[in-house]
Amino acid sequence: MDTFLGLLFIILWASAAPAAKVGIRDAEPLTLLDARFFLAGGVLLAYLYLVRRNTPWPMGRQWGQLAVLAFTNSAGYLGLSWYSFKLVPAGLFGLFIAINPLIVALLSRIVLKRQISRNEWVGIGVAAAGLCVAALPRLQGKETSALGVGLVLAAMIIYSCGSIYYKWAKVTLAGPPLNAWQMAIGAVLLLPFAVWFNGNHVPHFTSGLIASFTWSALAVSIGANLLWFRLLKKDPLRANMWLFLNPIFGYIIAWVVLGESMNITDFAGLGLVMVGLLISGTINIRELRRPAHTMAEANPSAK
Numbered sequence: 001m002d003t004f005l006g007l008l009f010i011i012l013w014a015s016a017a018p019a020a021k022v023g024i025r026d027a028e029p030l031t032l033l034d035a036r037f038f039l040a041g042g043v044l045l046a047y048l049y050l051v052r053r054n055t056p057w058p059m060g061r062q063w064g065q066l067a068v069l070a071f072t073n074s075a076g077y078l079g080l081s082w083y084s085f086k087l088v089p090a091g092l093f094g095l096f097i098a099i100n101p102l103i104v105a106l107l108s109r110i111v112l113k114r115q116i117s118r119n120e121w122v123g124i125g126v127a128a129a130g131l132c133v134a135a136l137p138r139l140q141g142k143e144t145s146a147l148g149v150g151l152v153l154a155a156m157i158i159y160s161c162g163s164i165y166y167k168w169a170k171v172t173l174a175g176p177p178l179n180a181w182q183m184a185i186g187a188v189l190l191l192p193f194a195v196w197f198n199g200n201h202v203p204h205f206t207s208g209l210i211a212s213f214t215w216s217a218l219a220v221s222i223g224a225n226l227l228w229f230r231l232l233k234k235d236p237l238r239a240n241m242w243l244f245l246n247p248i249f250g251y252i253i254a255w256v257v258l259g260e261s262m263n264i265t266d267f268a269g270l271g272l273v274m275v276g277l278l279i280s281g282t283i284n285i286r287e288l289r290r291p292a293h294t295m296a297e298a299n300p301s302a303k
Contacts, residue, residue, distance in 0.1 A: 005227055005230065005231060006231060006242045007242075008227060009224055009227040009228060009231060009242055010242045010245045010246060010249055011249055011253075012219050012220055012223055012224035012227070013220065013224045013228075013246060014094055014245075014246050014249035014250040014252075014253055015215070015219070015220065015249075015253050015257075016216065016220045016224075017081075017085065017090035017091075017093045017094055017250060017254070018090045018250075018253045018254045018257045018258055019212050019215045019216050019219075019220065019257075020032070020033075020082055020085050020090075020212065020216060021085050021090050021254075021258055022208050022209075022211070022212040022257065022258070023208070023209050023212030023213055023216065024082070024085055024086060025206075025208060025209070026203060026204040026205070026206045026208060026209040027201075027203035027204070027209055028194070028197060028198045028199075028201050028203075029082040029083050029085060029086065029197075030079060030082060030083060030190060030193055030194040030197050030198065031194045031197075031198045031201075031203065032082070032203075032209075032212070032213060032216075033078055033079065033082045033190065033194070034187055034190045034191055034194040035213065035217075036213060036216050036217045036221060037074060037075075037183050037184070037186050037187035037190065037221075038184075038187045039217045040183055040217045040218070040221035040222050041180055041181075041183035041184035041186070041187055041221075042184065043217075043222060044176070044179065044180035044183070044222060045180045045181070045184055048176060048177055048180055055174075055176070055177050056174075056177070058173055058177070058181060062171075062172070062173050065169050065171050065173070066173070066178070066181050066182055066185055067185060067189075068162070068165055068169070069162055069165070069166065069171070069178070069182045070181070070182040070183075070184075070185035070186040070189055071158075071162075071186070071189055072158050072159060072161050072162025072165060073159065073162045073182055073186070074182050074183055074185075074186025074187075074189075074190070075186040075187075075189040075190040075193075076155070076158040076159075077155050077156075077158045077159040077162065078155075078186075079190055079193065080151045080152075080154050080155035080158065081093065081151075081152065081155045083151060083197075084148045084151035084152045084155065086148070087144065087145045087147055087148025087149075087151065088138075088144050088145070088148035088149060088151075088152060089138065089144065089254065089258075089260050090250065090253075090254040090258060090260060091247075091250055091251040091254040091255070091260050091262065091266065092134060092135060092138060092144065092152075092266075093152055093250070094246050094247045094249075094250020094251065094254070095130075095131065095134055095247040095250070095251075095266075095269060095270060095273060096131065096152045096153070096156055097156070097246050097247070097250075100156055100159060100160055100163075102120075102123065102124045102127055102276070102277075102280060103156055103157060103160040104160045104163050104164065105120055105124070105280070106124070107160055107161065107164045108164060111164050111168060112164065112167065112168065117281075119279055119280055119281060120280045120281065122276075122279050122280070123276040123277060123278070123279035123280025123281070124276065124280060125276070126272055126273075126275055126276035126279055127272065127273045127275075127276030127277060127280070128276075129272055129276075130268070130269045130270070130271070130272025130273035130274075130275075130276060131269060131273065132269075133265055133268050133269040133272060134265055134266050134268070134269025134270065134273075135149055135269070136265075137263065137265045138263075138265075176226075179225050183221065247270055247273065247274075248270070251266065251270070
């Protein structure tokens with residue numbers, strides 16, 4: 001059952017970029033994203049406070065924490081990501097997501113004074129080389145631009161800063177209300193930028209746009225996140241392992257849905273990134289073979 005839920009989660013999660021690229025054919029990226037935030041955030045808040053009714057409201061400093069996380073996890077990260085979809089292939093974007101743990105490691109060294117081991121440094125170098133191998137050849141074509149790659153990198157850094165802030169600020173708000181409020185606040189933060197960049201563009205309400213919006217809001221923002229919280233509650237270590245399959249499923253879904261091709265450099269870059277994650281210890285195959293109770297004992301935060 002856990003394996004089925006994990007596979008379902010990563011398929012939904014990896015489908016986000018291809019779904020977005022379908023939608024932005026007929027609407028501006030930030031307009032579509034902000035509408036998704038308002039819908040998904042509103043649905044989740046209504047469920048938590050009108051249906052369940054026992055969900056506690058944020059208090060005091062939690063509102064400030066929510067504002068920071070709404071920017072780093074929603075408005076800033078996804079805003080830059082969705083805008084970059086005009087400039088980079090969906091598969092390449094999925095590959096960049098895989099390096100998030102390595103960026104977190106670097107930022108942890110700076111902010112949290114965490115020591116980085118030799119293997120982690122080597123892994124970071126190998127993964128970075130993999131990204132260069134995959135991205136540089138595409139920069140020579142029309143499907144990818146240097147600005148697009150820069151936006152993706154900026155998005156990954158902002159998202160990683162959110163992870164560091166979450167630990168540094170010791171956020172106590174539970175997962176479901178945290179996700180709902182950060183999307184709702186992110187919708188408000190993103191609104192002026194969505195209006196500005198939309199200009200006089202009027203969305204064309206095609207079947208592709210409707211399908212993209214519905215899938216992004218319900219399947220990704222709500223469905224994937226609910227699965228994520230369930231996997232985290234069951235076993236945080238195993239849950240995080242699923243994220244490393246994102247580039248593989250991202251390329252496959254982009255190929256099936258968008259017809260994006262994969263070059264030999266894409267395979268080589270993907271291989272180097274996975275090797276870098278293995279060397280750094282970010283992916284630890286042995287953890288998957290250990291009983292869940294043993295893993296929880298080894299990681300107090302899993303309890």
